[in-house]
Amino acid sequence: MSDSRASRHDNRTEAIMRAALDLALELGYAKLSIEAVATRAGVGKHTVYRRWSSRGLLFLDAVLSLNTEGLSHPNTGDVVADLRETMTRAVKLLARPPWGPLYQALIGEAQHDPEVAAALNRRFIEPQTADTLARLKAAKEQGELAPDFDLDLAFDVLSGPLYYRLLITQQPITHDYIDRVLQAVFAGMSPRPKTSY
Amino acid sequence: MSDSRASRHDNRTEAIMRAALDLALELGYAKLSIEAVATRAGVGKHTVYRRWSSRGLLFLDAVLSLNTEGLSHPNTGDVVADLRETMTRAVKLLARPPWGPLYQALIGEAQHDPEVAAALNRRFIEPQTADTLARLKAAKEQGELAPDFDLDLAFDVLSGPLYYRLLITQQPITHDYIDRVLQAVFAGMSPRPKTSY
DNA sequence: ACGACACGGCACGGGCCGTGCCGTCGGTAG
DNA sequence: CTACCGACGGCACGGCCCGTGCCGTGTCGT
Numbered sequence: 307m308s309d310s311r312a313s314r315h316d317n318r319t320e321a322i323m324r325a326a327l328d329l330a331l332e333l334g335y336a337k338l339s340i341e342a343v344a345t346r347a348g349v350g351k352h353t354v355y356r357r358w359s360s361r362g363l364l365f366l367d368a369v370l371s372l373n374t375e376g377l378s379h380p381n382t383g384d385v386v387a388d389l390r391e392t393m394t395r396a397v398k399l400l401a402r403p404p405w406g407p408l409y410q411a412l413i414g415e416a417q418h419d420p421e422v423a424a425a426l427n428r429r430f431i432e433p434q435t436a437d438t439l440a441r442l443k444a445a446k447e448q449g450e451l452a453p454d455f456d457l458d459l460a461f462d463v464l465s466g467p468l469y470y471r472l473l474i475t476q477q478p479i480t481h482d483y484i485d486r487v488l489q490a491v492f493a494g495m496s497p498r499p500k501t502s503y
Numbered sequence: 504m505s506d507s508r509a510s511r512h513d514n515r516t517e518a519i520m521r522a523a524l525d526l527a528l529e530l531g532y533a534k535l536s537i538e539a540v541a542t543r544a545g546v547g548k549h550t551v552y553r554r555w556s557s558r559g560l561l562f563l564d565a566v567l568s569l570n571t572e573g574l575s576h577p578n579t580g581d582v583v584a585d586l587r588e589t590m591t592r593a594v595k596l597l598a599r600p601p602w603g604p605l606y607q608a609l610i611g612e613a614q615h616d617p618e619v620a621a622a623l624n625r626r627f628i629e630p631q632t633a634d635t636l637a638r639l640k641a642a643k644e645q646g647e648l649a650p651d652f653d654l655d656l657a658f659d660v661l662s663g664p665l666y667y668r669l670l671i672t673q674q675p676i677t678h679d680y681i682d683r684v685l686q687a688v689f690a691g692m693s694p695r696p697k698t699s700y
Numbered sequence: 701a702c703g704a705c706a707c708g709g710c711a712c713g714g715g716c717c718g719t720g721c722c723g724t725c726g727g728t729a730g
Numbered sequence: 731c732t733a734c735c736g737a738c739g740g741c742a743c744g745g746c747c748c749g750t751g752c753c754g755t756g757t758c759g760t
Contacts (some may be wrong), residue, residue, distance in 0.1 A: 314726085315737080336615040339716055344512055350739045355718070413670065414614025417607050418533040423529055425671055459664070459683050463669075466663025467656070473610065473670060476620055484655050489687065511757080512706080536747060547708045552749070 317459040321347040322354055323368035329403055335411035362415045369408050370429060379437055386492055390484060398464035398474060410472060435461045449502045463491050519551055528601055529595035532608035559612045559619040566605050566684040567626060576634055582642035582690055587681060594676045597669060607669060632658045660688050
């Protein structure tokens, strides 16, 4: 076949990413070396460097290759229920290995490497945001949300607390926690509908 | 004096932390080496290792030494205004160097080093949370907040979006953004006070 | 004056970096 | 069938930094 060349190429690429994920889980991302990845994958270091210019970008590809399809939003007509469903699914992935520690390490790396941060946003955060935004927009058009509902802020306010728990306090994210966030955001936290604010 | 010994000790400690901060700002935390810090501080490597067991813990001490007093909450009687004041002050610190990049790098390191994560929580996050909690509790007792106001969640919901912007999308955090978060949390985002939720 | 101690300077083995070079192997073109 | 070519694995290199040992020095408490 004419693509056996490409096929061989892809096989190595996958082997390298798999080795990177294995080692990241065994040693932690901090102790992950390209040298070890190459050895584990049965590959020369050049073969790694030919594909990725930095450890961070390799790790990004590796983590995102664990594809998370199934994070798209259902539309049952009840926007809050749909959001809870999506958030629950996301949290189930993050709750335990392999995704949790890997995603956490990836965001950690993004704080040190602007290239990783940019790529993570473009390839993962933005699509996910757009998806949520579309679902919220539909809800607004169907009168489920107020006309002045702050669409652009919604994703931040919903995800922010989850990321805060994952990255800062590093407490477990439970179903109850998701419910309370939804409660706070959609029912409001103030006793007075019209605060002095 | 009897503490000239301790004084000398402290001088070196400060010099090392200052050197670490300088280098972190010049090169970025990722390229920060203990060897370079020691040289810049005019100090032997032992003197660094005698005080800190890892680069992360040194960096944590260095960043937290830029003391952020003035993050305590005022109490003017209007809890939302007080929160906005505190959040604005915090964001002013984070908005631009040196705090912004340094704090971002510190949280990044915390994702790779559990010791740093634990210390960061104990020494910075928890006191700040307790402070906010106390202000909210006072507000609740004075009837400014509903009796069933979710105190424990409040800090997460208020800070979460800010951290999300700082760490994930890495967009600037403006005054307008703070206002919108407060609006969302305290006035609620839903058009219907009693959602099906 | 003496002893204790933290210190700066130096050197070491070791790990990993990123990069060259070389011989091989598979697929392609003529 | 053969000649070419690109990607490859293996190896070696200089360089940086790690964490640690040793040695001579200066400064303090006794």
